[in-house]
Amino acid sequence: MPSPSSTSSSRRARRSLWLGAAVLAVVQAGLYALDLNSPTFFGNQVVSQKYTEALRMVREGPIDVVAVGHSHTVNGFDPAVFEEVTGLRAYNFGLPGTDMQSHATVLRDFVIPHLKPRIVLWNLDPVFGERAVQQSNRRMLSSDAFAVQSWPGGHALLGPLKDLFLYQKRSVDGWFETLADPYVRRYDRSGFMPVYQRLGLEEAGVEYDIPADWLARKRRWRFPVANAIPRRREPAGAPVVVEGDAERREEARATVAATLAEARAAGIEVLAFAAPMARRRFMVDDEFTREITTEGTGSAAWFAELVTEHELPFVNYGYFPPISDDDDLYYNDAHVNVYGARLLTERLARDLVLREEPVPPELRGFPSPLQRRVMEEFRAR
Amino acid sequence: MLFNSVAFAGFFVLVYAVYWRLPKRAQNLFLLAGSLFFYGCWNWRLLPLIVFSATVDYVAGWKVFRAGTPRARRLWMLASIFTNLGLLFFFKYYNFFAESFSDLLALAGLRGSLSTLNIVLPVGISFYTFQSMAYTVDVYRGQLEPCRKYTDFLLYVSFFPQLVAGPIERGRRLLPQIVRPRDPLSLPRRISGLKLLVIGYFQKVAIADTLGVITDAAYANADRANVAVTLVAFFSFTFQVYCDFSGYSKIARGTARLLGIELMLNFNQPFFGRSTQEFWRRWHISLSTWLRDYLYIPLGGSRAAPARVYTNLMITMLAAGVWHGASYNFVIFGLLQGTYLITWRALERRGIGPPRTAPGHVLCCTISVLLFAFSLFFFRGADLAESLALIRGFGVWEGALGLEALLVLFYAALSLALDGFLERALRRRRSHFLGLFSRNWVVETLAFAALVVFTALVGENHAEPFVYFQF
Numbered sequence: 024m025p026s027p028s029s030t031s032s033s034r035r036a037r038r039s040l041w042l043g044a045a046v047l048a049v050v051q052a053g054l055y056a057l058d059l060n061s062p063t064f065f066g067n068q069v070v071s072q073k074y075t076e077a078l079r080m081v082r083e084g085p086i087d088v089v090a091v092g093h094s095h096t097v098n099g100f101d102p103a104v105f106e107e108v109t110g111l112r113a114y115n116f117g118l119p120g121t122d123m124q125s126h127a128t129v130l131r132d133f134v135i136p137h138l139k140p141r142i143v144l145w146n147l148d149p150v151f152g153e154r155a156v157q158q159s160n161r162r163m164l165s166s167d168a169f170a171v172q173s174w175p176g177g178h179a180l181l182g183p184l185k186d187l188f189l190y191q192k193r194s195v196d197g198w199f200e201t202l203a204d205p206y207v208r209r210y211d212r213s214g215f216m217p218v219y220q221r222l223g224l225e226e227a228g229v230e231y232d233i234p235a236d237w238l239a240r241k242r243r244w245r246f247p248v249a250n251a252i253p254r255r256r257e258p259a260g261a262p263v264v265v266e267g268d269a270e271r272r273e274e275a276r277a278t279v280a281a282t283l284a285e286a287r288a289a290g291i292e293v294l295a296f297a298a299p300m301a302r303r304r305f306m307v308d309d310e311f312t313r314e315i316t317t318e319g320t321g322s323a324a325w326f327a328e329l330v331t332e333h334e335l336p337f338v339n340y341g342y343f344p345p346i347s348d349d350d351d352l353y354y355n356d357a358h359v360n361v362y363g364a365r366l367l368t369e370r371l372a373r374d375l376v377l378r379e380e381p382v383p384p385e386l387r388g389f390p391s392p393l394q395r396r397v398m399e400e401f402r403a404r
Numbered sequence: 405m406l407f408n409s410v411a412f413a414g415f416f417v418l419v420y421a422v423y424w425r426l427p428k429r430a431q432n433l434f435l436l437a438g439s440l441f442f443y444g445c446w447n448w449r450l451l452p453l454i455v456f457s458a459t460v461d462y463v464a465g466w467k468v469f470r471a472g473t474p475r476a477r478r479l480w481m482l483a484s485i486f487t488n489l490g491l492l493f494f495f496k497y498y499n500f501f502a503e504s505f506s507d508l509l510a511l512a513g514l515r516g517s518l519s520t521l522n523i524v525l526p527v528g529i530s531f532y533t534f535q536s537m538a539y540t541v542d543v544y545r546g547q548l549e550p551c552r553k554y555t556d557f558l559l560y561v562s563f564f565p566q567l568v569a570g571p572i573e574r575g576r577r578l579l580p581q582i583v584r585p586r587d588p589l590s591l592p593r594r595i596s597g598l599k600l601l602v603i604g605y606f607q608k609v610a611i612a613d614t615l616g617v618i619t620d621a622a623y624a625n626a627d628r629a630n631v632a633v634t635l636v637a638f639f640s641f642t643f644q645v646y647c648d649f650s651g652y653s654k655i656a657r658g659t660a661r662l663l664g665i666e667l668m669l670n671f672n673q674p675f676f677g678r679s680t681q682e683f684w685r686r687w688h689i690s691l692s693t694w695l696r697d698y699l700y701i702p703l704g705g706s707r708a709a710p711a712r713v714y715t716n717l718m719i720t721m722l723a724a725g726v727w728h729g730a731s732y733n734f735v736i737f738g739l740l741q742g743t744y745l746i747t748w749r750a751l752e753r754r755g756i757g758p759p760r761t762a763p764g765h766v767l768c769c770t771i772s773v774l775l776f777a778f779s780l781f782f783f784r785g786a787d788l789a790e791s792l793a794l795i796r797g798f799g800v801w802e803g804a805l806g807l808e809a810l811l812v813l814f815y816a817a818l819s820l821a822l823d824g825f826l827e828r829a830l831r832r833r834r835s836h837f838l839g840l841f842s843r844n845w846v847v848e849t850l851a852f853a854a855l856v857v858f859t860a861l862v863g864e865n866h867a868e869p870f871v872y873f874q875f
Contacts, residue, residue: 032592033590033591033592035592035845036591036592036594036595037591038845039595039845039848039849040591040595042846042849042850042853043849043852043853043856046849046850046853046857047853047856047857050857170409170410170411171410
């Protein structure tokens with residue numbers, strides 16, 4: 024027979040469990056009601072959000088075209104414009120800060136088996152050798168969302184899991200920013216749409232209700248982790264190793280080759296493109312210009328090989344005067360705003376998908392003749 | 405399969421649900437299968453290694469027990485030690501010694517080298533070889549009877565909650581629990597296991613992983629470190645490694661408790677230790693007591709002339725350093741710990757011990773922590789050059805402490821508060837003013853719910869490996 028003290032401690036334990044469960048349920052309900060979205064740039068939230076959106080879209084009807092790549096795709100490819108021009112339904116599967124290994128993994132594990140598009144638009148743009156990018160990329164690949172989607176039937180779990188507050192993890196500063204900022208709270212659905220692009224939307228007449236002092240307040244609220252810590256730059260002249268470190272590079276190459284073969288076997292056409300950088304980006308002799316000119320190192324040389332070896336239809340808009348020369352189409356040196364995205368998407372649709380005209384020779388190869396020309400122009404000064 | 409991954413959550417829920425529904429006789433076999441599966445998820449090719457290590461000690465234990473002569477007993481014990489240390493040497497230290505040998509020859513102006521091998525370091529090898537080896541030594545010393553069933557012994561070596569990063573259990577403690585059929589867990593016991601999990605995940609996910617981002621950024625800039633970068637690295641990694649490992653140990657204890665098995669306490673508020681000696685009695689207790697029982701005391705311990713005691717201390721701490729990894733950095737880490745211990749002991753011999761007043765207590769705790777934190781430059785640095793570059797940052801009076809320093813401060817305070825208050829309350833030290841946590845179940849429950857919410861809402865959003873998994 025249990026002693027009175029053990030009965031009372033059991034009762035207390037049971038009550039404690041119920042109270043704890045109730046508190047957690049209230050928190051979950053509160054978060055649900057607030058409809059908060061993670062301001063974190065990388066990790067589970069973006070991946071699971073993308074997967075869930077894509078699955079929802081494919082349930083409504085077949086997706087014809089999927090664009091994969093990193094931030095250049097996120098910002099540069101507009102599915103609505105694409106549909107306007109081609110009549111094809113498209114999904115933007117860009118994942119910011121990721122490299123070819125991530126793109127290939129997403130294609131192989133998710134896009135090819137579950138979305139079954141007719142065409143894949145693959146954005147071949149280097150990500151630069153910052154450790155931070157490589158670490159983020161690894162984090163993305165080792166995130167729970169990637170693990171869960173690889174389980175049998177796991178992709179169907181991502182939707183419900185996404186809504187659990189465990190999946191809404193964000194840093195202290197992220198919460199501070201979110202709660203303090205009505206703009207982020209209301210509109211930043213996935214947290215990776217950069218501020219300047221959103222300002223571009225506002226200029227375009229989209230009602231986004233941005234407070235006048237938003238930028239100033241944003242600067243005040245931000246908690247940059249590396250505030251006092253300078254970011255490491257590669258020494259001048261050093262070979263730039265991107266797309267993961269040297270060890271992972273072979274792995275990435277193998278994954279990309281296997282994925283391309285799988286796509287072909289599934290009857291999917293893979294088309295490749297590079298997104299335009301602002302003209303001023305070519306002025307400085309830095310990682311970027313070295314990356315696209317140094318032969319035998321970095322991603323550019325690999326991309327060139329890839330295009331030739333797999334006979335991928337390819338357009339290099341890396342330097343594309345109608346977009347690159349117009350600063351009003353950018354919110355920073357590397358990323359176009361909504362106007363730039365509209366132009367780029369239209370060109371992609373016409374040049375690469377509809378193939379209204381053959382790709383001119385100055386938009387072929389890595390680097391393209393146009394890229395070489397603009398760099399030489401700046402060097403000559 | 406990391407403890408902080410969805411995969412582990414799924415695995416553990418499944419194991420827990422099936423385990424308690426099985427007849428008692430089948431529970432151990434099921435746990436063994438689960439443990440081997442867990443280890444196989446890291447690298448199934450290395451499963452034979454752990455089975456081999458366990459088999460050697462199981463056989464050696466019986467041979468020692470049944471040997472007719474002291475010499476035979478001793479030989480079997482030595483066979484076990486050499487086998488385990490041989491495995492450890494081959495997988496963990498061979499390349500280091502081969503490279504060091506070549507460097508030494510080069511210093512002497514001679515040519516020659518031992519070729520290095522492309523060896524995979526088996527996860528947790530330092531932990532399970534020490535645990536397995538200690539069993540044979542205990543049997544040799546007559547402190548333990550050999551385990552009857554081979555599968556029980558294999559479970560003792562491979563029990564998944566403590567397999568990859570300890571605590572390094574002793575046969576005397578763990579084996580009787582494994583052999584004895586387990587009674588159903590009471591609800592309060594299950595809740596106490598859950599509480600350990602909550603604190604462990606809080607330490608790991610909310611504190612250690614967040615500090616890890618800052619530490620990584622600081623170490624990535626070691627070659628251009630200034631005083632601000634170095635200070636951030638100094639404090640950030642100290643609290644990161646503590647919360648990471650202490651968090652792991654609590655998760656291990658919590659999961660084991662939910663399976664009806666008690667693992668030893670591995671951390672006992674180390675930052676409240678008033679000397680390096682006290683610090684090591686509270687930090688990674690399973691390793692420090694292992695080294696005390698199987699190395700320091702056999703060397704002669706403290707019952708010898710001062711010079712001999714100092715030598716014993718230095719050898720023991722050097723072993724502790726090298727146990728962590730094969731590099732000069734860990735050698736220096738060990739040497740520093742040895743030096744600290746010798747210095748504290750020498751001071752005590754001259755009657756200069758930790759004062760009994762509260763300010764004196766705080767001062768001694770602070771000194772002890774700062775000394776340890778300094779040695780961590782060598783623990784964390786990828787190589788000697790990186791560690792020294794960061795230390796040189798103390799002399800570069802540039803840069804300013806940014807908001808990341810505030811974050812470090814916040815998390816350090818949180819970590820100390822958790823250690824000082826909540827844990828203490830958890831152990832029912834009602835004399836403490838925050839004994840309220842243990843007296844009032846509502847307050848206690850709300851505190852733990854707050855930890856869960858905090859972990860979920862501000863934790864790093866990916867499964868970051870535990871620091872000690874590399875050992």
